[in-house]
Amino acid sequence: MKELENWLRKHPSVRTIRVAAADLNGQARGKRIPARFAENVIRNGTRFPMSVMNLDIWGEDIDDSPLVFDQGDEDGILRPTERGFMPMPWLENPSALLPIWMFREDGSPYEGDPRHALRRVIEGFKARGLTPVVATELEFFLIDDSGRKLQVPPSPRSGKRRKAAETMSIRALDAFDTFFTDLYDACEAMDIPADTAISETGLGQFEINMMHQEDALRAADDAWLFKLLVKGLARRHGFAASFMAKPYAEYSGSGLHTHFSLIDEQGRNVFDNGGPEGTALMRHAIAGSLDAMHDAALVFAPHANSYARLVPDAHAPTTICWGYENRTVALRVPSGSHAARRIEHRVAGGDVNPYLMLAAILGGALNGIIDGVEPPPHVTGNAYAIEGLRRLPATWAEAIDAFEHSPQMARIFPAELIRNYVQTKRQELHYMAELTEDEQTELYLDTV
Structure with a gap:
């Protein structure tokens, strides 16, 4: 956590961050957050529905997925990977990307996350x-x-x-x-x-x-x-x-x-x-x-x-x-x-x-x-x-x-x-x- 916080302090020009995970198609799914609120993500992670990890190539829900309605479209908890912050040189404004991956509420890995599949x-x-x-x-x-x-x-x-x-x-x-x-x-x-x-x-x-x-x-x-x-x-x-x-x-x-x-x-x-x-x-x-x-x-x-x-x-x-x-x-x-x-x-x-x-x-x-x-x-x-x-x-x-x-x-x-x-x-x-x-x-x- 301290390393992530220190990275932001060393890069005061960074105004926004992106937290992003790879879904099953390899698409980056996540959020844009003002840099001054990044500490909460670093310490507590962020949340979005588990169903987001297996959207189709258009970004649509899967029609018959049990993740959407059968399970109430429940959230997973996404925490920073060991990669940490990095710049996003393709954007005009100074920004940072923080790769994340998904866990369940009890802290166990979410098995629908492709990064966890490789880890296994x-x-x-x-x-x-x-x-x-x-x-x-x-x-x-x-x-x-x-x-x-x-x-x-x-x-x-x-x-x-x-x-x-x-x-x-x-x-x-x-x-x-x-x-x-x-x-x-x-x-x-x-x-x-x-x-x-x-x-x-x-x-x-x-x-x-x-x-x-x-x-x-x-x-x-x-x-x-x-x-x-x-x-x-x-x-x-x-x-x-x-x-x-x-x-x-x-x-x-x-x-x-x-x-x-x-x-x-x-x-x-x-x-x-x-x-x-x-x-x-x-x-x-x-x-x-x-x-x-x-x-x-x-x-x-x-x-x-x-x-x-x-x-x-x-x-x-x-x-x-x-x-x-x-x-x-x-x-x-x-x-x-x-x-x-x-x-x-x-x-x-x-x-x-x-x-x-x-x-x-x-x-x-x-x-x-x-x-x-x-x-x-x-x-x-x-x-x-x-x-x-x-x-x-x-x-x-x-x-x-x-x-x-x-x-x-x-x-x-x-x-x-x-x-x-x-x-x-x-x-x-x-x-x-x-x-x-x-x-x-x-x-x-x-x-x-």
């Missing part, structure tokens, strides 16, 4: 003397959405628009140098460990990697906060930034790839066997991840547009397989130093909730380690061309059904979260059918 998985590793080391790679598009047709914004330097993708182009990065310079400055101010930036294979598409860290909750925080920052800062620069899975049908979509390894209590990488193969424990983690992958697809591809990305020959996996140094598979074991042996999970789109994504990835790996199962043989060559491999769900409806009835998901996620998430997605599936493709794009462009 991390505790499962901790009970076995293991700590996940995690890094994420976030792809996004810079978009001029001022007209009827989406297009890449004109370069602030040249005034020209890129007419095609420029993979790993320094020129493409330099065209938006002012934006990226401001973005890195903002990441430093918010203590988000943004590392390398590259231009990607889509029109106006870029990727920024996060540094590896031994705190998976913080890694999810970083991804969530980074998405808020990029979208807000782009608007200050006069264009949009979107993590939508596939805004352009003719170009590859945006992924949110995750690299992870595990260290023991002595800090040793338990995936490292001194060579390229990796340990038996790594194979168990791969097997568990593969086993959970089909039924977790709703987490990795949570929206109607998500399934446009998961198509053959579009730099996104479509089959459930793994391989060494192979970007056509769902789980890639990168080459390089054996001391850094790790798994790259390549299924999730940029439109995911990072807390649910990491819970599903790490939870599947943990189940494989607990069960001691072996994966199928690794794939070589083009996985898109290999027949007989199990496929990811091809449709949103299929993914919802798989998630709802999955024994694997029941091992990873609390029953209440599974119920809430399924009800949310069924409602979105129903109402999304009433929208045209352009209306869906307009909705997803800013929200996800």
